[in-house]
Amino acid sequence: MINRRHLLSMGVSAGAVSAFGSFARPSYAQSGSLKIGILLPFSGTYAPLGEAIMRSLELYTNSHGGKLAGREVSFVKVDDESAPPKATELTTKLIKGEKADILIGTVHSGVAMAMVKIAREDGIPTIVPNAGADIITRAMCAENVFRTSFANSQIGRATGDSMIKAGHKKAVTVSWKYAAGEEMVGGFKKAFAAGKGEVLKDITIPFPDVEFQSALAEIASLKPDCVYVFFSGGGALKFIKDYAAAKLGIPLWGPGFLTDGVEAEAGAAGDGIKTVLHYVGDLDNPENKAFVAAFQQAYKIPPDVFAVQGWDAAHLLDIGLKAVDGDTAKRTQLNAAMAAASFNSPRGPFKLSSAHNPVQNFYLRELKGGKNNYLGLAAAAIADDTVGCKLA
Numbered sequence: 001m002i003n004r005r006h007l008l009s010m011g012v013s014a015g016a017v018s019a020f021g022s023f024a025r026p027s028y029a030q031s032g033s034l035k036i037g038i039l040l041p042f043s044g045t046y047a048p049l050g051e052a053i054m055r056s057l058e059l060y061t062n063s064h065g066g067k068l069a070g071r072e073v074s075f076v077k078v079d080d081e082s083a084p085p086k087a088t089e090l091t092t093k094l095i096k097g098e099k100a101d102i103l104i105g106t107v108h109s110g111v112a113m114a115m116v117k118i119a120r121e122d123g124i125p126t127i128v129p130n131a132g133a134d135i136i137t138r139a140m141c142a143e144n145v146f147r148t149s150f151a152n153s154q155i156g157r158a159t160g161d162s163m164i165k166a167g168h169k170k171a172v173t174v175s176w177k178y179a180a181g182e183e184m185v186g187g188f189k190k191a192f193a194a195g196k197g198e199v200l201k202d203i204t205i206p207f208p209d210v211e212f213q214s215a216l217a218e219i220a221s222l223k224p225d226c227v228y229v230f231f232s233g234g235g236a237l238k239f240i241k242d243y244a245a246a247k248l249g250i251p252l253w254g255p256g257f258l259t260d261g262v263e264a265e266a267g268a269a270g271d272g273i274k275t276v277l278h279y280v281g282d283l284d285n286p287e288n289k290a291f292v293a294a295f296q297q298a299y300k301i302p303p304d305v306f307a308v309q310g311w312d313a314a315h316l317l318d319i320g321l322k323a324v325d326g327d328t329a330k331r332t333q334l335n336a337a338m339a340a341a342s343f344n345s346p347r348g349p350f351k352l353s354s355a356h357n358p359v360q361n362f363y364l365r366e367l368k369g370g371k372n373n374y375l376g377l378a379a380a381a382i383a384d385d386t387v388g389c390k391l392a
């Protein structure tokens with residue numbers, strides 16, 4: 001059992017100790033180090049996202065005495081550089097070379113699709129803590145593949161619904177031209193059109209370019225009453241600052257990734273941006289209060305949505321491992337336990353659809369003073385389509 005003094009020595013706040021107390025458990029029969037292969041971006045534009053996910057994986061494990069299901073945990077980290085051409089080689093390295101028991105990754109949708117293809121063939125239990133490519137939990141769904149984040153169309157749809165409710169009728173979309181951008185925009189357009197909104201133009205920019213001046217000039221000439229944007233990480237921060245400098249006076253909206261992780265750096269340039277996401281830092285539930293306190297204590301910064309997704313990936317894995325006494329050779333039972341998991345996350349109630357994608361709440365937020373402020377529930381218990389998934 002993990003005692004209070006041990007938790008405090010790891011930097012977990014006193015307020016979080018009681019919330020984590022329910023995780024304490026007896027040792028399990030399975031012995032030996034549990035090797036978890038980590039495929040995340042630790043360099044490039046998505047590096048802050050990979051770091052946030054990794055921090056939460058480590059924080060969750062540390063709050064359990066460095067063990068999951070009674071087994072010491074060893075993380076084998078590989079930088080995927082958000083480069084799809086390298087994904088096959090790097091995933092194979094973790095599975096075949098490092099002989100990882102579990103695979104967790106990644107952020108970039110293109111990298112994730114290549115990773116999942118190999119994971120499906122191998123059968124290794126795999127958790128996707130961010131990449132939202134729709135196909136992962138649609139046509140590529142598998143018994144051993146789980147996602148603790150979102151599907152791109154799912155969050156785009158929730159944002160489009162909120163923009164219609166806010167009274168917007170004419171929009172321009174701007175995004176990177178790759179799978180995530182196309183699906184985030186696609187989900188938005190479906191919801192916006194259903195609400196009788198009109199998209200004047202879709203503007204796309206090659207990933208990971210951050211030259212936005214021509215896009216801003218087009219927006220100015222089209223004169224929409226709102227702009228829907230999908231960028232993330234360093235690219236999002238650059239767009240926010242360029243958009244503010246352009247002084248267009250047009251409300252800026254997007255999935256929450258537009259502002260998450262860059263709130264403080266955006267400063268006054270971000271004030272007034274509205275986003276929709278499955279997490280906001282000031283959600284009033286015990287799990288979120290404990291998580292925020294622990295993360296803040298450990299890393300001296302507040303957690304963001306990427307951190308929550310990493311935390312829930314560790315929590316989901318822990319549930320699966322406990323069901324098999326830590327024996328990762330029992331893949332069928334481990335997978336079944338994760339598929340059936342239902343728990344209270346910092347984001348709210350968490351469970352998985354039949355395709356292993358989260359069924360979750362979405363929240364409306366406004367960035368102001370370097371913080372995403374909670375405005376209310378945008379949509380409750382939203383599930384993504386399971387088109388093409390043979391598990392559904």
